[in-house]
Amino acid sequence: MNAEPVLATIAKALGDTRLDAVLVGNAAAALQGAPVTTLDFDFMFRDTLLNQKKIKKLAESLGMSCSQPFHPASSLYRLVEPESGLQLDFMSRMDGVKSFESLKSRAAEVRFAGARLRVADLADIIRSKRALGRPKDLAVLDILEKTQNEKEKAAQE
Template sequence: MDAGPLLARLVSALVQQRLDVVLIGNAAAAMHGAPVTTLDFDFMFRDTPTNLRKLKAVSASLGAVILRPFYPVSKLYRMVDDASGLQADFMPVIHGVRSFEGLRGRATEQPIGGVTLKVASLRDIISSKKAAGRDRDLAVLPVLEKTLEAMTATPRRRGS
């Protein structure tokens, strides 16, 4: 399944509601060229009453529902629409990320579906996965680190 159209629809709704988010996790890593897969989209956002209203409006516009699967121990908001296969997690706190502002400042902007999406830097994605320390995060680290190496490698001169 190509998740691009689904992500484009979600990002368009986020932009329409002016909800400031940064994509993080494997979906963000894939947008940087890492050969990884995922079943959901993970976003960091500021947890404010205004942003929660915006998140609810985004969900309603997509025909999705918002769940709090780990409440009260987690502030994760999960947006789900079974009909389209949408699962997007919105988190105000992410392991290994000090602040939304810092993450946002290091993010790149990538076009998707006619709008722009802020995508966490690969370094931030790696830091968050290391800090989370879950088996599934640790398993993907070598792939992400190899992708980062390839992205930052200095091109060799011919004949050297």
Template structure:
């Protein structure tokens, strides 16, 4: 297991222990689907509830990190800083990227002894299209090719 996998496993264990529902998204999700892309952080979408902030603080404490809000008031992204792997945590926006919708299509992928709920590759692509940043547009051809391969494999008995 690589160092990145070990760090992700540690994060997933903290999420499980603190009972914070999360879906792995963006390039982190793509990597777990086997797509050859890179990222410098882990990206999560969490269920937004009355206890989300407390649970997120519990996760940060377990990881030796602190919760910051570096993009307020423009964004609801929370960043966990101080852990070896930077972690961006998004609260669900309205519309098609609601937590429940992404979770219903997410796949369970093992990471060490933990299970990650990972956004479907189709959802990762849709989120990249919606973000429409240069770095998101650049990775779309790779993600779309990987989705075609994934669909072909699933169609083959």
């Protein structure tokens, strides 16, 4: 599947709702050259009442359902498109990441069909996956670290 049209739609909808969010996880790593796959798109956002409303508005604009919060003891908002199964997860906290502001300050801006999308720095993704310590996160650490090393070497050349 070519994720670019999907990301363009998501980026435009994020811009239209003015929801300040950063793409994280394997999708963000893949955009930076890591040979990883994912079934969803994960975002970190600043948890405010206004942003919670923006997430609901985003879900409506994309024709998705919104579970809020997805787990009663969490702040995860899950948006799901019923027909395709497309899933967007919005979280206000991430293991290994100090704050949304710190993550955002290191994020890169990527454009999709003229719409802007912030993408987490690969080092932040690695730090988060290491801190989570789940088998599925630890399984990709070596690949992500090799990708990070290759990026650093290329930047020095």
